[in-house]
């Protein structure tokens with residue numbers, strides 16, 4: 239096992255925009271770190287730099303305190319699990335798992351290889367499939383063989399590049415649990431790249447969020463969710479996404495298209511001048527049909543009336559959609575925000591979570607409660623979270 243340190247890592251392809259831009263992260267021995275971000279943010283490039291498949295333009299990569307920038311991939315002793323599994327179709331499961339051991343010629347006796355392969359296979363519940371070829375395995379089993387090939391070597395760390403993206407949703411959930419358990423059991427340092435935020439939130443000890451090659455925030459899943467440092471992280475983590483409601487700051491209150499809201503204490507000293515626009519961030523679950531909110535809890539927030547365009551009933555809860563009318567200044571802020579978040583457009587719409595038995599429906603008005611204590615306030619110019 240090993241610690242991995244990234245110090246000001248930069249990757250430039252040709253003379254273009256840096257795909258990885260000054261990224262520094264300390265990954266502790268035994269830690270499970272997730273790299274997450276939208277397509278093209280540089281997460282695979284970063285992983286490939288660590289494993290040695292891409293040159294490092296500048297910065298230092300340390301494994302257990304030793305600089306390894308110039309070392310060949312096989313000298314770094316890291317195991318990588320790829321998205322497409324990279325199995326050999328003509329080899330059996332047994333031979334696929336044994337492959338990395340046979341590569342290090344003469345290092346392992348036949349008995350040792352056999353013992354290691356069988357141990358890896360039993361760890362991954364593949365004992366009964368050792369004589370099969372990859373074509374005769376399910377997607378989940380193939381994924382396990384790829385994992386087997388990674389764990390059969392005594393590697394210092396595992397690197398995963400979107401290993402579950404070819405599986406259907408149910409299997410993905412199952413494999414996610416297996417990978418998390420395996421990593422904890424083996425206690426091996428792991429770095430896992432994904433664009434799937436459920437994987438990001440459930441697998442790792444810490445999550446690093448990247449945007450256009452730049453590290454935005456690195457924190458525990460809970461901290462990322464509850465205290466995102468900027469608009470990008472706030473919008474990327476959470477599904478449905480956080481709502482961003484444009485508001486004018488006026489004499490200690492936020493004037494929004496959905497009524498006035500008192501400025502929360504923690505943001506009071508940091509607001510821009512009166513009449514500027516800020517973005518209020520509220521997660522869908524911090525709204526509720528006012529009829530379903532206990533009196534004691536109701537005091538933590540305020541209510542407003544709104545007309546719903548439609549609702550979605552999911553069995554255990556509902557989502558309600560509310561449209562609002564932005565003025566010109568607000569609409570132009572929403573357009574800027576869309577560009578910043580890489581979204582096609584920002585609809586002037588609010589998504590609110592409603593109790594499964596709420597009677598609010600599309601085309602009707604409802605009284606909605608909002609938890610103003612959980613509200614974030616963002617500066618639309620810098621994206622910074624002011625709360």
Ligand code: ATP
Nearest residue numbers: 251252257275276277278279280281282283284433
């Ligand atoms: P995805 O989730 O789509 O795989 P990613 O976050 O892993 O995306 P990378 O594959 O690391 O992103 O790519 C980061 C940036 O570097 C992108 O803009 C990509 O076009 C660019 N890039 C990646 N590989 C090369 C290459 N070999 N030559 C030039 N540009 C590249």
